[in-house]
Each structure stands twice: as structure tokens, then as C-alpha cells.
Amino acid sequence: MLMVLASSGSEATPPTGPATAETRWPAYLAAAARGDQSALASLYDESSSLVHGVVQRILMNPADAEEVTLDVYTQIWRSAADYSPQRGSATAWILMLARSRALDRLRSRQRRTGQETPIDPGLPLASSAAQPEELASLGQQRRHMKLALATLADEQREAIELAYYGGLSHSELAEKLGQPLGTVKTRIRLGMTKLRQLLTAGKEVR
Amino acid sequence: MDFETLRSQCELYLLNALELNEREEIDRLIAAADPDALRAMAEARDLVAQLSFAAEPAAPPALLRSELLNRIRAEAPPAPAPARQPSRLLAFSGWAVAAVLVIGVGLLYSERGSLYRAAGDAQQELTRLRDEIRVQRKVLAVLMARDSRTVRLATQAPAVPQMRAYWSQPEGLILTGSGIAAPPPGRTLQLWVVPKQGKPISAGIFRPLSDGRVLLITESSAPIASAAALAISEEPEGGSPQPTTTPAWVGALGE
Structure with missing residues (x-):
């Protein structure tokens, strides 16, 4: 073997x-x-x-x-x-x-x-084996993004994550979420605007 | 459209959340190299890409790196050997060992610490098992191929362990071994396909792991039907276009 x-x-x-x-x-x-x-x-x-x-x-x-x-x-x-x-x-x-x-x-x-x-139930959700260089330079960005996403309204976060990780178009999202097209688009737009504000503020604080 | 609106439209563009006519408008501005549109799209891309940070990082199996490097080597001639330098890997290993020792001492004092360690071990074991499955899948594919060849590569010295290669033109070339001594710093081992006529053709460079295990998964553009043997020589780091030392391991291709 x-x-x-x-x-x-x-x-x-x-x-x-x-x-x-x-x-x-x-x-x-x-x-x-x-x-x-x-x-x-x-x-x-x-x-x-x-x-x-x-x-x-x-x-x-x-x-x-x-x-x-x-x-x-x-x-x-x-x-x-x-x-x-x-x-x-x-x-x-x-x-x-x-x-x-x-x-x-x-x-x-x-x-x-x-x-x-x-969904593969055996999928590892996280790894402890990330490279130290990455942890040093990217860990902070990860924390900021997670915090920023957590502050969004649930429906904004859901729409953005489905669009980004699911690759769903706004019409597919509207169908999946049972919401009008305009509503879905507004959720994404407002969510992204808020993310930008939060992440920019985070950068300034840093 | 002011810049902020344009940037917001670009974010929606990247998330596939615009109507067709809105997409076409952005496409038109970008195609016209409109400076505001280019800047808005760049800033939008930077923000949208940051959504990736919401995913948990996951280290790919170790073999993927070796596969990648051999794939790109197959696409380009070997780069000139870099100037000899302190090994980043060794330097990193030193720091990693030190870090593990420090962490390990701390962990002895707490039950929670031992749980973390167990989780880390399990993750390492999982990675190792996934590597193993990947290798076995690959070897199986090679062995089941119609043109499959198995080659034993031996040295003149009986005490030096053999290596074994499995080769199929469509499925790839796999080299395995254990108990193989690492070449000196600044040197590497290089696998060659020796054709019946003509010069040897590089099939990849590699170094054994610290415990002497070897696995090289690669591809060779050399036609298997015209190959007479496989050989392994020690070369400068980065590999050589042609062997510069007498091959240490050689194995003839069987039918």
C-alpha cells in the first residue's frame, strides 16, 4: 500500500x-x-x-x-x-x-x-494548517469581514452570500427567497454599501 | 451617474444582480476605458472579493502542491537555478518546531489544551489519509490503463533502496519510494525519460520528505512507446535541461 x-x-x-x-x-x-x-x-x-x-x-x-x-x-x-x-x-x-x-x-x-x-458530510469545515504568513497578514482581514457580515441584517447577508457563494443571479435569488426582484437587489445593494462602510472604518481604525 | 452609484452598480454587476441593460451599460463604459468606470470596477472587485474571507480557510492536500509544480514545469523549460540561499522550508521548520514546543508545554497544563492538540492531530491525520486516497486513486487509474508500465529503478549500490514508477500516457507518471536519502542543500533529484533514440527528457524534480518517503505525480510529454528507460539523477536546485550527473537510479521499461 x-x-x-x-x-x-x-x-x-x-x-x-x-x-x-x-x-x-x-x-x-x-x-x-x-x-x-x-x-x-x-x-x-x-x-x-x-x-x-x-x-x-x-x-x-x-x-x-x-x-x-x-x-x-x-x-x-x-x-x-x-x-x-x-x-x-x-x-x-x-x-x-x-x-x-x-x-x-x-x-x-x-x-x-x-x-x-x-453536501458532503465529511467536508472539513476548517483547517488548522493554514500557513503562518497567511495567518499573520490575512487573519485580520478575515476577522473584519466576519464581524462586518455579522452586523448586516439577516436578509442582506443571506442574499449576498447566496449570490457570492451560490453564484445565483438576482432573478434566481428572487425565486429561491420568494421575494420580488427589486427587493433582492436592494438587499444586496444596501448590504454591500454597509460592508464597504464598515470595512473602510475598520481600516481607518487600524 | 455619480462615482458612488457607479461603484455600487459595479458591485451588483460582479454579483450578477443587474438587469441586462444595466450590465450592458457597465460593459460599454469598461470597453470605452472610462476612467471612473475602471476605478469603480477595481474598487468593487476589491470589496466583493473580500467576501471570500467569510469562508473558513482549508489547506489543500500536500500532494496538490507537488502536482501543480510538476504541471507547470511540464509547460515551461526549467528556470535557471536560483542562487544558493538559506532554505525557507528549513527556517520555517525551525520556527514551527519551536512554536510547537512552546505550545505543547502550555497544553500539558490544561485539559482544554489537550483537546486542541487532539483536534490538530486528527486534522493532520485526515490530511494524510486524503493524500493517501488521492495517491491510490491515481495509481489505480495508471495501473488500469491499457498502456500501463511498471518500472523498478535501482542503483548500483545494493544498500540503496529502489524506487518504483507507474506510467501511463493518458493517466500520468507516478514515482514512489521510501528510505531515500535527501540530496545536499541546493541540489535536487530529477526524473528523466530516456528515449530509445535522442536525449533524456525531464519528467519532474523532487526531494524526499524528511522521513525518506517519496512520491512524485507528474506527466511526461515523451511518448511511452519510444521510451527505453527511466532514470533519476542529482541536479542543481531547480533542475537541469539535461542530466549533469550520472543517473543514480535507472530502470528499463518492460513491455
Whole structure:
């Protein structure tokens, strides 16, 4: 029986100076765009727990989540040169890419099986194995977002989470929630406005 | 439309909550490179993406990293070997060990601490088991393939453990071993497909784990029908385009 693990050959040197994901990840992307494989390895080490968590939350299926996470980083490798800071932060670029790939897989699975969102009871809800760099630079963002979401009205939070993690359009949301289109749209708009205010205030306090 | 309204529309755009005509309006502004629209979309993307932080982080199986790195290596020639540097992995390991020791001492004094530790162990075990399942699935797929080959890679020295490879063109190439000594710092092991004619073709680089176990899951573009052997040589970190040392392990492909 095989019970073996692998370790990769080369390790990356992080770009010197920058101390947070906001500054390190764009540098990794720029290096990856030049063909630096170790930069992609470093980006993976620092971001994969976050990316895999999002993908897993959307797909609720470990095997699918692993394949999509692998695809996400392969796509990052192939299209790192497309990233431009003018289009948002590197973190946002990576996370939106991960969300998009996971939703593609979710829709494809739903078309195949006709199911909405199969739940795997064995799905680990959280991992203690996140990288320390990630914990240091991203843990605070996680706490702020969770606090901010908790302050939203339940119906706003529900609409936003279904739209983001379920990939439901506002018309699908309206049908699922049994609410008029305009109501659903207003809930999302107000919720996002409040999130922006709360997170901006959090940044200023920090 | 003022900037805040435009940004709010962009947030709804990203969450697929706009009517078709509203989406088209945003598309038109972005296509025209309207500076306000580009800035609004960038800021909207930053906010919407932060919703990802509501998901619990989940470390992917360790094998995924190895699979990723071998996949991208297969797409590009090996990068020039980086200058020798202190190993981040070793440095990290040192800090990790120190942290675990400190935490471990604290945990001895509280029942709650031991529960946390048990949960951590269970998570590690779960990750290990998922890795194992992933490997077995992959090996099974390779073994069941019509073109499957199994190769024993041996060294000249009888005391050095063999490695074993399972190869199928569509399913991939898997290398396993145990009791394998790690190459010195700054060096790596590299797997080669040796064709019947022509130069060896790299099939991936790897290092054994600290306990000597090895698993490399990779793909090779080399046609299996034209391969004569597999070989493993020690190379500079980052790998070499061609072997620079005599292969330590070699195994001929059986029929």
C-alpha cells in the first residue's frame, strides 16, 4: 500500500521588503509572468488555504475542490501577465478567479446531475494548517469581514452570500427567497454599501 | 451617474444582480476605458472579493502542491537555478518546531489544551489519509490503463533502496519510494525519460520528505512507446535541461 508524500524540488525566495500579502502577491504574480516557478510556489504556499477554502465552500465536495484549486493555480501561472493593479488588488484578482472557476464547476455539475448543491458530510469545515504568513497578514482581514457580515441584517447577508457563494443571479435569488426582484437587489445593494462602510472604518481604525 | 452609484452598480454587476441593460451599460463604459468606470470596477472587485474571507480557510492536500509544480514545469523549460540561499522550508521548520514546543508545554497544563492538540492531530491525520486516497486513486487509474508500465529503478549500490514508477500516457507518471536519502542543500533529484533514440527528457524534480518517503505525480510529454528507460539523477536546485550527473537510479521499461 502506498503511504507516501512528496515534496517539491525548489523553494522560492520571497521578494525582499514587502511584508504583507497586498504587496508580496503582486510581486509573485509579476515574477510568475516572467516564468519564475518558485514565485508561483510561494504564492501557492501563502494563498492556497484561502483559495481552497473559498472553492470548497462553493463546491462542498473535496474531490471537486482539489481539482478546481489545481486549475486555479494553473490558470494563474498561465495568465499572471494579465494581472494589472489598475484592475484591483492581486488578492481580489486571485479570489475572483477562484470563485469564477468554482462556480463554473458547480454549474457544470448541476447541469450533469440536476442537483443544486450536494453536501458532503465529511467536508472539513476548517483547517488548522493554514500557513503562518497567511495567518499573520490575512487573519485580520478575515476577522473584519466576519464581524462586518455579522452586523448586516439577516436578509442582506443571506442574499449576498447566496449570490457570492451560490453564484445565483438576482432573478434566481428572487425565486429561491420568494421575494420580488427589486427587493433582492436592494438587499444586496444596501448590504454591500454597509460592508464597504464598515470595512473602510475598520481600516481607518487600524 | 455619480462615482458612488457607479461603484455600487459595479458591485451588483460582479454579483450578477443587474438587469441586462444595466450590465450592458457597465460593459460599454469598461470597453470605452472610462476612467471612473475602471476605478469603480477595481474598487468593487476589491470589496466583493473580500467576501471570500467569510469562508473558513482549508489547506489543500500536500500532494496538490507537488502536482501543480510538476504541471507547470511540464509547460515551461526549467528556470535557471536560483542562487544558493538559506532554505525557507528549513527556517520555517525551525520556527514551527519551536512554536510547537512552546505550545505543547502550555497544553500539558490544561485539559482544554489537550483537546486542541487532539483536534490538530486528527486534522493532520485526515490530511494524510486524503493524500493517501488521492495517491491510490491515481495509481489505480495508471495501473488500469491499457498502456500501463511498471518500472523498478535501482542503483548500483545494493544498500540503496529502489524506487518504483507507474506510467501511463493518458493517466500520468507516478514515482514512489521510501528510505531515500535527501540530496545536499541546493541540489535536487530529477526524473528523466530516456528515449530509445535522442536525449533524456525531464519528467519532474523532487526531494524526499524528511522521513525518506517519496512520491512524485507528474506527466511526461515523451511518448511511452519510444521510451527505453527511466532514470533519476542529482541536479542543481531547480533542475537541469539535461542530466549533469550520472543517473543514480535507472530502470528499463518492460513491455
